Amino acid sequence: MIELDGVSFWYRGRPDPVFADVSLSIGEGELVLFAGRTGAGKSTLLGTVNGLVPHFTGGHLEGAVSVAGQRTDEHPPREFAHLVGVVGQDPLAGFVTDTVEEELAYGMEQLGLAPQVMRRRVEETLDLLGIAELRRRPLRTLSGGQQQRVAIGSVLTTHPKVLVLDEPTSALDPTAAEDVLATLARLVHDLGTTVLMAEHRMERVVPFVDRVVHVPGDGGVVDGAPAAVLRTMPIAPPIVQLGKLAGWDPLPLSVRDARRLAGPLRADLPAPAQPEAHAGAxxxxxxxxxxxxxxxxxxxxxxxxxxxxxxxxxxxxxxxxxxxxxxxxxxxxxxxxxxxxxxxxxxxxxxxxxxxxxxxxxxxxxxxxxxxxxxxxxxxxxxxxxxxxxxxxxxxxxxxxxxxxxxxxxxxxxxxxxxxxxxxxxxxxxxxxxxxxxxxxxxxxxxxxxxxxxxxxxxxxxxxxxxxxxxxxxxxxxxxxxxxxxxxxxxxxxxxxxxxxxxxxFATQVAKILGEPWTTVAEVAAAVDASAGRVR
The missing domain is CATH 3.40.50.300 (P-loop containing nucleotide triphosphate hydrolases)
Structure with a gap:
């Protein structure tokens, strides 16, 4: 579905490329997480998929990017609208209408879909994302998380073959984030949609993804199975950090799998110290x-x-x-x-x-x-x-x-x-x-x-x-x-x-795995160190 062949990109005025000689092949119906440090180039790499990089951003691109056989250097971004749906980091910047219902319908209007098809898809998307009560609300009166769900919905209504999402759950509460991710997983499994996602809150998305592409910021990428890539990454969600601390192999990527391994660790941990109450004025x-x-x-x-x-x-x-x-x-x-x-x-x-x-x-x-x-x-x-x-x-x-x-x-x-x-x-x-x-x-x-x-x-x-x-x-x-x-x-x-x-x-991953009163990997690490000291 998506092919990157020897792709390199430089922003104007910068001597070093954001990424160099990157080759990736992403098939139909894959859910791929792009991970890396803030500013490493994840958004730029995702922007090449529909030609926004370099057609909109400027800069110099070498190599070839194609989606469903259509090369981005041979067609402007507007000709990828039916193939690739994009949700950026700032939902409000991408809105072009005034109300939720109008925004959900706008993309379909540009593609010339029949009115009855548009109406059905709007209703389906409102229900999928749990925003039916917002349908007539002005977009600027919504909270940041509500705007993010509308932005995702405005792309889903066009039924693209590829979804590109940049921080899709960053402004969502935990329950809403799970609902959105479950919807994306359903699109992948039921409709064969290919989903590319950049997300810093990896603890939310790792259980859903098929592959992880690590963008370390040195111009290259590391592509592979989630557990293999996350084991070597300098940044990782709490469940992976806890797995490394406990020596679990293979690393669990879901709370369910981690709980099955956590019995011995849970039994050996002493109670953590209680924080002191604040007595300030x-x-x-x-x-x-x-x-x-x-x-x-x-x-x-x-x-x-x-x-x-x-x-x-x-x-x-x-x-x-x-x-x-x-x-x-x-x-x-x-x-x-x-x-x-x-x-x-x-x-x-x-x-x-x-x-x-x-x-x-x-x-x-x-x-x-x-x-x-x-x-x-x-x-x-x-x-x-x-x-x-x-x-x-x-x-x-x-x-x-x-x-x-x-x-x-x-x-x-x-x-x-x-x-x-x-x-x-x-x-x-x-x-x-x-x-x-x-x-x-x-x-x-x-x-x-x-x-x-x-x-x-x-x-x-x-x-x-x-x-x-x-x-x-x-x-x-x-x-x-x-x-x-x-x-x-x-x-x-x-x-x-x-x-x-x-x-x-609102429970953390550690709390879900080990139960109260544990909430962070740092608490567990301190308790493990204290236990080791007593044994010695």
Whole structure:
């Protein structure tokens, strides 16, 4: 179905190729995961499949790429529309209509399908993705996760032979992600659709894939069976890390297989140390916060307390009100009623410069905050605006996503690299309270571990942090406390370990394999080391 023969690609002005002499053969009905570090070139490699690279991106491509016998260098990307459906990292940037139903129908209109066929496929897709109640909603009023499902649906309605998906589950809650992946697997098995997917949250997708293509960033690729490739990769999901720690061979790729092997390990583990409760002073209080959009109530009389040195994770299904609550607390978003105090003041009443020193916010569309011509200029401006020592922003960026050239334009970065830059800019100000909305989208495991370390350092210095996220693995390694929202209300509030361990929907891979109270591979490794020390 897809053939890459000796493919190399250079971006204009760059001496080294993004990838060199890559050859791949992908058959009909295969589900292939493209994995690698943030900025390694996964999105660029996927972009060659329908000719967006280089027809749209520019640059120089050598070698041949063909889909169903049709070469990308002989036809423009529009002539691949019936063959290849593409969902990018930023769903909103790809929408061309106003409402969900119109967006689902748009691609079929361009292909000239009959009205009755279009109507049937729209209904089928609404049901497949669980978004029937959104059919008449304006696209810009949807949450990030809802927009991502609509973007996937707009491609599915055209029934392409090849689906190319870039971070398809990054903004989805765990249940929605499982539903989408199950839908993709059904397309592969029942219709023979070929699916190519780049995804950093590999723990979600590895059980579904037939092959893994590792893009290490050195110009080559490593292609093979999932267990074989993941064993040698420097980044891997928790289930693989746990398997390596326990010495399991072959490595299990599903929770079911891992649980069958985990009995001896589970029996030998001592109970992990319990985290200490935070006793810092309250720095944020919110009471009776209500947020509405027209007739829709997004946040319903929510009360929230946050202490200095505390990292709070805010979880819940897509559209539960997490982002709306963050914006209301920060002061820029609508707040119909309620009271918010941060260090004794309401951020909504402060000038922008003063508010930034009190409450910082990294939104889901982080790139909206980038406006200068180079990465270096953005970092220098952040240092100056925050009265920080020169180089602080750059040091934070190198800690989260090292190796980004100072002269590079922010719009030329990958989605994960842009997010890392915005995180570094906002963290440079080190406000009393830091709010982050889906801060791990596009970040690989190493970058997420670095971000976790930065946030923990800020917490130790007395800052309070709120992270709205669907990334349960990140919550387990970073947060002290977790709340779960539903229908604009807080339905659960407690220690992160208890919240994650008591919910099948939010349990980490380690919790599913070993049971409570284990949540992370690091906890297991520490316990194994402690047991080994006692034996010696």
């Amino acid at each position: 309250e720095v944020l209080t919110a009471s009776g916060v209500v947020v509405t959009y027209g007739q829709t109530v997004a946040v319903r009389a929510v009360d929230l307390r946050l202490r200095a040195g505390e990292v709070l994770a805010m979880m819940g299904r897509n559209g539960s009100g997490k982002s709306s609550l963050l914006w209301a607390v920060q002061g820029s978003g609508p707040r119909r009623s309620g009271r918010v105090r941060v260090a004794g003041v309401d951020p909504k009443e402060l000038p922008a410069a003063e508010a930034r020193a009190v409450v910082g916010l990294v939104p889901q569309t982080a790139s909206d905050l980038l406006y200068l011509e180079t990465v270096g200029a953005e970092c220098a401006a952040a240092d100056a605006e925050s009265a920080a020592d020169p180089g602080r922003c750059r040091a934070l960026l190198d800690r989260i996503a090292p190796g980004i050239a100072a002269g590079k334009h922010p719009r030329d970065l990958s989605e994960g690299q842009r997010l890392a830059l915005v995180l570094a800019i906002q963290l440079t100000a080190a406000p009393r309270v830091m709010l982050l909305d889906e801060p791990t989208r596009g970040l690989d495991y190493t970058a997420k571990a670095a971000l976790s370390g930065v946030l923990r350092d800020l917490a130790r210095d007395g800052h309070a942090i709120v992270v709205a996220t669907h990334d349960v693995e990140f919550v387990a390694t970073t947060a002290d406390r977790a709340i779960v929202m539903a229908e604009g209300e807080i339905v659960t509030d407690g220690p992160a370990r208890e919240v994650l361990g008591s919910s099948p929907a």
